[in-house]
Amino acid sequence: MSDQMATTTIDVLSPAVYADGPPHRQFAWLRANAPVYDHTLSDPNLIERSWVVTRHEDVRMISRDPETFSSADGIHLRRTATHQFRPNMINMDDPAHQRIRKLVSSGFTPRVLRTFRTHYGELARQVVDRALAGGGTFDGIRALAAELPLLAICEIAGAPAEDRFRIFEWSNVILSSEDPDYVPTPDAFQSAVMDLIRYAQELADRKRREPGDDLISALFEPDGRLPLSDEEYEGLVLLLLAAGNETTRSAIAHGLLGFAEHPDEWAVLRDDPEGTLDTAVEEVIRWASPVNYMARTATSDVELAGQVIRAGEKVALLYSSANRDEAVFEDPDRFDVRRTPNQHLGFGFGSHFCLGATLARIELRAIFEVLIPRVSRFELAGPVVRARSSFLNAIKELPLRVA
Numbered sequence: 001m002s003d004q005m006a007t008t009t010i011d012v013l014s015p016a017v018y019a020d021g022p023p024h025r026q027f028a029w030l031r032a033n034a035p036v037y038d039h040t041l042s043d044p045n046l047i048e049r050s051w052v053v054t055r056h057e058d059v060r061m062i063s064r065d066p067e068t069f070s071s072a073d074g075i076h077l078r079r080t081a082t083h084q085f086r087p088n089m090i091n092m093d094d095p096a097h098q099r100i101r102k103l104v105s106s107g108f109t110p111r112v113l114r115t116f117r118t119h120y121g122e123l124a125r126q127v128v129d130r131a132l133a134g135g136g137t138f139d140g141i142r143a144l145a146a147e148l149p150l151l152a153i154c155e156i157a158g159a160p161a162e163d164r165f166r167i168f169e170w171s172n173v174i175l176s177s178e179d180p181d182y183v184p185t186p187d188a189f190q191s192a193v194m195d196l197i198r199y200a201q202e203l204a205d206r207k208r209r210e211p212g213d214d215l216i217s218a219l220f221e222p223d224g225r226l227p228l229s230d231e232e233y234e235g236l237v238l239l240l241l242a243a244g245n246e247t248t249r250s251a252i253a254h255g256l257l258g259f260a261e262h263p264d265e266w267a268v269l270r271d272d273p274e275g276t277l278d279t280a281v282e283e284v285i286r287w288a289s290p291v292n293y294m295a296r297t298a299t300s301d302v303e304l305a306g307q308v309i310r311a312g313e314k315v316a317l318l319y320s321s322a323n324r325d326e327a328v329f330e331d332p333d334r335f336d337v338r339r340t341p342n343q344h345l346g347f348g349f350g351s352h353f354c355l356g357a358t359l360a361r362i363e364l365r366a367i368f369e370v371l372i373p374r375v376s377r378f379e380l381a382g383p384v385v386r387a388r389s390s391f392l393n394a395i396k397e398l399p400l401r402v403a
C-alpha cells in the first residue's frame with residue numbers, strides 16, 4: 001500500500017474485511033503512518049468509533065497499564081457481545097479481576113498441566129486416528145482442529161465428552177457473533193448465550209451433588225456454596241468453555257493451513273521434531289493470531305504517538321498487526337517454524353495474559369507431534385472459508401487432503 005494512501009480507505013474493523021483474511025497490508029501502512037489511528041465504524045452493530053493501535057510496543061505498553069486502559073467496559077467492539085460477556089474476569093479490572101482469576105488459576109499452572117502431557121498426547125492420537133480413518137480427505141476444522149480443545153475443556157470443566165458438539169455450536173455463535181452464517185438474527189446470539197448459561201447452571205447442580213476431580217467441583221466451598229454470584233459463575237463458565245476451545249481450534253487450523261501452504265516448513269518440522277516443535281507452536285500462534293484484537297477503554301485523557309485519546313474512548317489492540325511488526329520480527333510475513341526469538345503477543349500481555357496459554361501450547365504440540373510421523377504432506381482440497389469477524393481470526397471450513 002502506498003505512502004500516499006488516503007486514510008479514508010482504511011478499514012480494519014469491519015467483519016466483512018476479514019472474510020479474505022486479516023488486512024495485513026493495511027496494518028503495515030498503519031504501523032508506518034498512523035500507529036494510533038482514529039477509526040470510525042460504519043457497522044451499526046459495532047460501537048461507532050475506536051482508536052486502533054497496531055505497533056507491538058504500543059500494544060504492550062497499553063496492556064501493561066490497566067489503570068489508564070481499563071477492561072471493565074468490555075473487550076469487544078460489538079455492543080451486544082460486550083454487554084453479554086459481563087461480568088467475567090476478562091471484562092474486569094483489579095482487584096475484582098484477580099479475585100476471580102485466582103479461583104481458577106491453580107488448575108492452569110504449567111506444573112499441573114505438564115502432568116497431563118501424556119494424556120493429551122493420547123487424546124491427540126485418538127483425534128488424528130479418527131480424522132485419518134476416512135481416506136485422507138476431510139474438513140480440517142470439524143475432523144481435526146476442533147476436537148482436542150473441546151475434549152480438553154470438557155474434561156477440565158467436568159462436562160461429559162459427548163456435550164462437546166453442543167459446546168462447539170454455542171461457541172461459534174457466541175464468539176463469531178458478527179458472522180451472519182452463525183448468527184442470522186440477534187435472537188440466535190441471545191438464545192446461544194441463554195442455552196450455555198442454563199448448561200452452566202445444570203453443571204453446577206450436578207457437581208454440587210456429585211463432585212468430581214474437575215474445576216467446577218473444586219470451586220465449591222465446604223458448605224456447598226459457590227464463592228461467586230450466579231452471574232459471575234455463568235460468566236466464568238461461558239469464558240472457559242467458549243474461549244477455551246474456539247481460539248485453540250483456530251490456532252490448530254491456521255497451523256494446518258500454514259503447513260499446507262508451506263510444505264518446506266512441514267519438512268523442517270518432520271526432520272527435527274524435538275528441536276523444532278516448541279518454536280513451531282509459537283510461530284503458529286504468532287502467524288495465526290487467533291484473537292485479532294482486544295479492546296480497552298481510556299480512564300483519563302492520554303497522549304499516545306501524537307494523538308490524544310480522551311477518557312471514555314475505546315482503544316483496539318490489534319494483536320494480528322503487532323505480531324507482524326517489522327520493528328520486532330525479522331521478515332514478519334514469513335512462516336518460519338524455527339523463529340527465535342519470538343516475542344509474539346498472541347496470548348495478550350500483562351495482567352490479563354491468557355490463562356489458558358500453557359494448555360493451548362500443550363494441545364498444539366500434542367496434535368502436531370502425532371501428525372508428524374503420520375502425514376508427509378498437507379494439501380488444500382477446496383476453498384478455505386474464514387469467519388466474517390474482526391474479533392477472532394477463525395476458520396469455518398478447511399478442506400484438507402493428506403498424504
Ligand code: HEM
Pocket residue numbers: 071075089090091097101153239240243244245247248251285289290291294295345346347348349351352353354355356357359360
Ligand atoms: C491459542 C489459543 C488461545 C489464544 C490465542 C488466546 C488468547 C487470549 C488473549 C489474547 C487473552 C488476553 C485478553 C485481554 O488482554 O484482554 C486471553 C485471555 C484469556 N484466555 Fe486465552 N487464548 C487461547 C486459549 C485459551 C484457553 C485454552 C483457555 C482456557 C481453557 C483460555 C482462557 C482465557 C481466559 C480465562 C482469559 C482471561 C484472563 C484474564 O482476564 O485474566 N484461553 N486469551
